[in-house]
Amino acid sequence: MKERLTISVDAMGGDNAPKMVIAGINIVRQRLSDVDFLLFGDEKQLAPLLDGFPKVKDACRIHHTDAVVDNDTKVSAALRGGQDTSMRLAIDAVAKGEAQGVISAGNTGALMAMAKFVLKTLPGVSRPAIASTFPTRRGETVMLDLGANVDCDADNLVQFAVMGEVFARHVLGLDQPTIGILNVGVEGFKGNEAVREASRILSESSLPIKFHGFVEGDGLALGTVDVIVTDGFTGNIALKTTEGTVRMFSHYLKGALNESPRARLGALLAAPALRKFRMTLDPRRHNGAMMLGLNGICVKSHGGTDSLGFANAAGVASDLVRRGFNEKIKEDLERLISGPANAGAAIV
Amino acid sequence: MKERLTISVDAMGGDNAPKMVIAGINIVRQRLSDVDFLLFGDEKQLAPLLDGFPKVKDACRIHHTDAVVDNDTKVSAALRGGQDTSMRLAIDAVAKGEAQGVISAGNTGALMAMAKFVLKTLPGVSRPAIASTFPTRRGETVMLDLGANVDCDADNLVQFAVMGEVFARHVLGLDQPTIGILNVGVEGFKGNEAVREASRILSESSLPIKFHGFVEGDGLALGTVDVIVTDGFTGNIALKTTEGTVRMFSHYLKGALNESPRARLGALLAAPALRKFRMTLDPRRHNGAMMLGLNGICVKSHGGTDSLGFANAAGVASDLVRRGFNEKIKEDLERLISGPANAGAAIV
Numbered sequence: 001m002k003e004r005l006t007i008s009v010d011a012m013g014g015d016n017a018p019k020m021v022i023a024g025i026n027i028v029r030q031r032l033s034d035v036d037f038l039l040f041g042d043e044k045q046l047a048p049l050l051d052g053f054p055k056v057k058d059a060c061r062i063h064h065t066d067a068v069v070d071n072d073t074k075v076s077a078a079l080r081g082g083q084d085t086s087m088r089l090a091i092d093a094v095a096k097g098e099a100q101g102v103i104s105a106g107n108t109g110a111l112m113a114m115a116k117f118v119l120k121t122l123p124g125v126s127r128p129a130i131a132s133t134f135p136t137r138r139g140e141t142v143m144l145d146l147g148a149n150v151d152c153d154a155d156n157l158v159q160f161a162v163m164g165e166v167f168a169r170h171v172l173g174l175d176q177p178t179i180g181i182l183n184v185g186v187e188g189f190k191g192n193e194a195v196r197e198a199s200r201i202l203s204e205s206s207l208p209i210k211f212h213g214f215v216e217g218d219g220l221a222l223g224t225v226d227v228i229v230t231d232g233f234t235g236n237i238a239l240k241t242t243e244g245t246v247r248m249f250s251h252y253l254k255g256a257l258n259e260s261p262r263a264r265l266g267a268l269l270a271a272p273a274l275r276k277f278r279m280t281l282d283p284r285r286h287n288g289a290m291m292l293g294l295n296g297i298c299v300k301s302h303g304g305t306d307s308l309g310f311a312n313a314a315g316v317a318s319d320l321v322r323r324g325f326n327e328k329i330k331e332d333l334e335r336l337i338s339g340p341a342n343a344g345a346a347i348v
Numbered sequence: 349m350k351e352r353l354t355i356s357v358d359a360m361g362g363d364n365a366p367k368m369v370i371a372g373i374n375i376v377r378q379r380l381s382d383v384d385f386l387l388f389g390d391e392k393q394l395a396p397l398l399d400g401f402p403k404v405k406d407a408c409r410i411h412h413t414d415a416v417v418d419n420d421t422k423v424s425a426a427l428r429g430g431q432d433t434s435m436r437l438a439i440d441a442v443a444k445g446e447a448q449g450v451i452s453a454g455n456t457g458a459l460m461a462m463a464k465f466v467l468k469t470l471p472g473v474s475r476p477a478i479a480s481t482f483p484t485r486r487g488e489t490v491m492l493d494l495g496a497n498v499d500c501d502a503d504n505l506v507q508f509a510v511m512g513e514v515f516a517r518h519v520l521g522l523d524q525p526t527i528g529i530l531n532v533g534v535e536g537f538k539g540n541e542a543v544r545e546a547s548r549i550l551s552e553s554s555l556p557i558k559f560h561g562f563v564e565g566d567g568l569a570l571g572t573v574d575v576i577v578t579d580g581f582t583g584n585i586a587l588k589t590t591e592g593t594v595r596m597f598s599h600y601l602k603g604a605l606n607e608s609p610r611a612r613l614g615a616l617l618a619a620p621a622l623r624k625f626r627m628t629l630d631p632r633r634h635n636g637a638m639m640l641g642l643n644g645i646c647v648k649s650h651g652g653t654d655s656l657g658f659a660n661a662a663g664v665a666s667d668l669v670r671r672g673f674n675e676k677i678k679e680d681l682e683r684l685i686s687g688p689a690n691a692g693a694a695i696v
Contacts (some may be wrong), residue, residue, distance in 0.1 A: 001663070011582050014582050015652065036355075071535070072535050074537060084591055109456050118617055125453070134402070135596070137596050137600075138600055147532050147695065150532060150539060150540050151540055168390060172652060173469075182585060182587065184495050184580070184581055184584040186418050189422060190425075191498060191581070192498050192499055192581060216584075216585075216588050216592070217584065217585040217586070217587065217588025217589035217590075217592060218588045218589065218591050218592030218595070220589055220592055220593075220597075221592030221593050221595065222595035230585075231530055232532070233539070233540060233582065234581065234582055234585050236532040236564075236565065237530060237532065237564075237578075237582050237585065237586055238565065238585055238586065238589045239565065239567040240564050240565025240566045241565035241566065241569070241586045241589045241590055241593075242565075242589055242590075242593050243565070243571050244565060244567070244568055244569030244570060244592040245565030245568075245589075245590050245594060245597075246593060246597060247566070247569065248483070248484065248485050248569035248629075249593075249594065249597045249629060250568075251485055252485075252625055252629060253601070253625055255625075256618075256621040256622060256624060256625035257618055257621060257622075259621050260620075260621060262617055262618070262620070262621075263617070263618045263620070263621035265614075265622070266613075266614040266616070266617030266618030266619075267614065268614070268617055269611070269614030269617065270605055270610070270611045270614030270615055271613070271614075272608075272611070273603075273604040273605060273607050273608060273611035274604060276604060276607075277600055277601055277603075277604035280600055281596075281597060281600060286602070320426055336645065
């Protein structure tokens with residue numbers, strides 16, 4: 001029998017919280033019967049919601065707090081005055097050993113800053129990064145950073161490459177994931193100084209990672225490499241551009257398949273196939289971004305997600321805990337740092 | 349009767365050149381019977397190709413040159429030693445008045461640098477930018493810069509906003525286009541220094557433009573604003589990410605609609621609707637990016653495009669010439685610069 005796990009949850013984070021949080025836990029519970037949840041937030045809202053989901057009630061414990069981190073709360077303010085917020089208390093639960101991982105759909109900047117302050121970074125990591133998987137034409141690709149670090153230098157990008165490699169190996173189950181740096185062209189002289197220098201370091205380093213070189217924006221959907229490294233500004237734009245494009249495509253497809261009786265009949269016949277197709281690219285199925293480089297499992301759900309998306313993010317958190325991801329990345333980073341002579345230089 | 353126009357063409361630029369160039373001209377010729385083309389490139393390749401398209405032969409004149417700009421030619425090398433290349437000669441034709449606009453599917457960096465050197469920039473513009481239209485849920489949006497300027501400061505972004513506004517007014521036919529700056533969040537404190545400072549300048553300026561504020565990556569597909577301003581690094585990644593996502597979506601859709609006899613029958617019934625749908629989002633229909641801020645019409649086609657895409661780009665070039673876009677943007681920039689007291693400060 002598997003050991004029971006506990007995930008702490010910022011129940012007030014996200015546009016549709018706390019309702020979608022509780023409904024999301026109800027969904028993920030069907031798959032993960034061996035996970036308990038510590039919910040941090042407003043008991044007056046949470047208790048009645050839990051009454052509506054009797055199957056999940058036993059797996060949840062509520063820790064009341066009135067304070068929340070808003071989307072427009074500045075990172076500095078959250079760090080200074082946010083000690084009693086649902087987000088902060090949920091992170092604290094991991095530091096105290098009451099939970100093995102934390103999940104929030106709230107303010108990304110505040111979550112990263114608080115998690116960094118409370119959980120600390122792993123040895124050798126100066127800047128944690130947000131990583132997530134994306135559907136591609138040949139499976140899945142990991143991209144990082146998705147928004148934690150707006151300005152990045154070459155050393156930051158090299159660190160992201162190493163962390164992304166470890167993530168792809170353990171989460172996608174790849175033996176030797178290939179790494180690429182996102183750029184405006186594949187030629188070595190293209191791009192800004194940070195990407196050119198990071199590419200030089202990774203090409204010349206004896207780090208045991210498979211560096212492919214530069215990939216362009218369409219390399220993400222093509223699945224050109226297993227891990228795409230980029231700064232948090234570009235990564236965030238690429239992530240949201242992809243989501244927006246998929247939604248626009250779906251919107252136009254739905255319209256087209258509804259424009260005439262003939263099209264509607266066709267859509268009806270193709271409905272099972274279309275359902276499968278929609279699932280492949282449903283952004284909710286890829287919801288749940290890992291904050292990589294922290295000494296603890298911290299998963300960020302998309303702020304605008306619904307219960308299904310939140311359930312997937314909660315699933316990511318418990319999978320990472322179950323796989324002992326934090327121990328594995330610690331070991332791997334140590335091996336990479338203390339490995340080949342000049343590898344250490346790359347990890348600042 | 350309309351005056352005849354001449355467009356000069358870098359017939360050797362692009363992955364599938366020169367064949368797709370000639371085939372593309374053959375397509376666009378059906379719509380634009382009043383446009384002639386000056387083709388710069390290898391006569392030994394071009395002449396036999398033209399023989400294959402008798403309808404277009406009369407509209408084309410070949411200027412032979414052996415030299416070409418490759419995709420991996422550095423900008424500096426193209427400027428120094430590229431005087432006899434098909435790209436450079438095609439640009440020269442505009443400067444000499446032999447053509448009213450130029451089009452190339454070749455090396456973007458070299459095209460921009462040569463065009464800037466030969467055609468010069470418009471008064472008040474320090475850095476030209478690449479602009480193109482994108483399909484959105486509510487029509488079309490202009491985005492710039494798409495790759496001419498990898499590093500941009502706040503003043504560059506403000507200039508792009510002004511040039512984008514003029515472009516949207518004349519090309520999309522909008523009275524008062526709204527302008528947004530691409531960012532990782534909509535709150536004022538989000539993002540890097542360049543976007544924050546550009547937003548402050550545009551908010552406080554008395555320029556007669558409608559500044560919306562920040563938009564996120566999904567704002568592009570949503571059509572949140574009419575003009576999206578960003579640096580060339582981010583813009584290029586967003587453009588190619590969008591293209592890659594659309595192609596991935598089509599790939600999976602095609603696979604789904606072919607997976608069973610029932611799905612195939614459904615697809616057959618819905619075929620007319622699906623065809624219309626595909627056309628709406630076909631990247632070739634939005635091929636043809638304008639190099640804004642140059643004293644002349646210079647259009648860049650996607651390097652990997654086919655004849656249909658090249659035809660669209662050629663159509664963009666001749667439409668811009670026909671509308672007198674170069675004169676209009678000159679007047680508008682002048683009006684904006686010499687307009688309200690502090691507006692000049694924004695245009696460096």
